[in-house]
Amino acid sequence: MIFSFDLLINALVSGILIGGFYAAVTSGVSLSFGILDIVNIAHPAFIVLGSYVVYALNSSLGLDPILASIIVTPAFYALGAVIYQIYYVSFEKRGQESLRGLAFFFGLLFITEVTLVLYFGVDYRYVEASYIGPTWHFGPLDIPLRILVPSLVSLLLIAALQLTLTKTFVGRAIMAVAQDQLALRLMAVDPIRIKRIAFGISIATASLAGAFLIIIQPVEPSVGREYIGRVFAICVLGGMGSLPGTLIAAFMVGVVESLTATFYGPSWAPAVSFGFLLLTLAVRPAGILGR
Amino acid sequence: VRSDIFFLICLVVGGALYGGAIVLGNDYIFFAGYVVLQYVALATAWNILGGYCGYVNFGSAAFFALGAYSTVAFYRFYPLPIPILVLIGGVVSGAVGLVMGYLTLRLRGAFFAIATLALAVVLETLVVNWDYVGGSRGAYIVRPETIAPFGPYIRYLFMIMLLVAIGAVTVARLIERSRLGYGFATVRDDELAAEALGVPTLRLKLIATAISGGLMGMAGAPFPYYIGYLQPATTFGLDYAVNSIAMPMIGGTTSWVGPLVGAVLLGSLQQIAIVTISSAINLLIVGLLLVGFVIVAPNGIVGLAHRFIQHWPDDFVGRRRVGGEAAGETTGSVP
Secondary structure, X not given: OOOOHHHHHHHHHHHHHHHHHHHHHHHHHHXXXXXXXXXXXXXXXXXXXXXXXXXHHHHHXXXXXXXXXXXXXXXXXXXXXXXXXXXXXXXXOOOOHHHHHHHHHHHXXXXXXXXXXXXXXXXXXXXXXXXXXXXEEEXXXXXXXXXXXXXXXXXXXXXXXXXXXXXXHHHHHHHHHHHOHHHHHHOOOOHHHHHHHHHHHHHHHHHHHHHHHHHHOOEOHHHHHHHHHHHHHHHXXXXXXXXXXXXXXXXXXXXXXXXXXXXXOHHHOHHHHHHHHHHHHHHOOOOOOOO | OOHHHHHHHHHHXXXXXXXXXXXXXXXXXXXXXXXXXXXXHHHHHHHHHHHHXXXXXXXXXXXXXXXXXXXXXXXXXXXXXXXXXXHHHHHHHHHHHHHHHHHHOOOOXXXXXXXXXXXXXXXXXXXXXXXXXXXXXOEEOOOOOEEOOOEEHHHHHXXXXXXXXXXXXXXXXXXXXXXXXXXXXXXXXXXXXXXXXXXXXXXXXXXXXXXXXXXXXXXXXXXXXXXXXXXXXXXXXXXXXXXXXXXXXXXXXXXXXXXXXXXXXXXXXXXXXXXXXXXXXXXHHHXXXXXXXXXXXXXXXXHHHHHHOOOOOHHHHOOOOOOOOOOOOOOOOOO
């Protein structure tokens, strides 16, 4: 293949934009897996659930996808809180989270996916919004708005989460629960309540990420599976629970995937995240900004 | 019961199954039975790593598909008889399991689980891009109509899968009652303490991964002949992954009986549900049962039965823990 500078620039930029979106997708896992140590492998399935809820609101009421996702965040928060409560009572309290807790989330992934198949069918669904069609051109560079808008809102989401974690009382309590539950209890804070809130927030991000997903690409129920490996690779690479690390790792994975897709063909791109994951686990398990 | 006698009993039961299916005279029994036996092998294989060592493998589909695709690769090279292909599939999957285990098993259990999920995606990518085995178009394997002593070809395949399943169950039972099984149990119950006492935990985990992966590959090797048309999307399908986890979890993970009971029950239920209801609802049932059982009955059907029948033979409940009712109930797990 003849090397093309235009192609390279376009691949880099779209990789960075996609990376922003990956950061939003991973932020929920960074909270649950990175900070709370809950291996929620069903997270991508909840993101797809978010996509479908947004799709339903968009096609019936004509709501803007991102606005619709913000409206449903409380419902997703409540869903997360309920799931955490079940998880805590059934597994964490009994010390069985490693085997049965994983199986529990795997089962949830399956139930969510099959329910979506039964309700919406396996056709691809997409949303309507003013920014989905047009593309900005800067010389050789093409920036489709359908990727730019989710990417920018993703950055806002990450910034908001980071501010919540570092500046507010609840946020600091969430960081503390990861370090020392007993000490937190001695400060008269209920660690289970804090974890429930944190897990609720983690699932709440899934509704936003779901909106971004369905803006960027048409969605069908099993599309979440492609994101499982990617999301956990980014989370581990970024350093487990560090949101700035997650952002850097998401950009890296986005750019490398985009370059691979451009120069070797899109069918090779899924292997990139696994390569990253294995490399990280073998070389630096703590990740880029690991604590 | 001694292991060689147990193996003979299994062969007799297997022979009776085969004979019974012939007497019924309907070849559909063989098609449905093949799938159930395949799940017996997969569930038992999964349990060697998941139930005995406590390491969750989400990539059962990957190991299964490795077996299937090694058959396709060798078939195009030279059509070997299926029993040899089964052995090759086992070796290939076992070797991949070993390499992947070496890269990820030194870390916490969750990383291994995630890596196995990702492995399925990567292997699928490789297969999709590998034209020699059909790529994304899939590969056809022309199955002969009949074969010498068995009659219809499906009976031959059924017999092979029957032997693979019997082999898997025998191996699982053998492990359970050997030094290896004790070693696996220490890894599951408290890896740190085991390591401190000089148990070679990494080596044990690698052995478990290799045996488990190898058995899954053996279960997958005859699959191209069964299905006739092999396609990456279905061969790497999440059905295999969820079933090979759900069956031991529902049956009970502490002994070889659990996966067997779970696979026979859930496998037969699915075969009936596919015919009578629909395949999507059938998967929903599996998911709901899995979640329900891990919450309500952590030790599965075997654990429930054990609670009602106090004098259950030890053989059926697996190795018990000190002070525990049955394994898996009292002490905390490895962090």
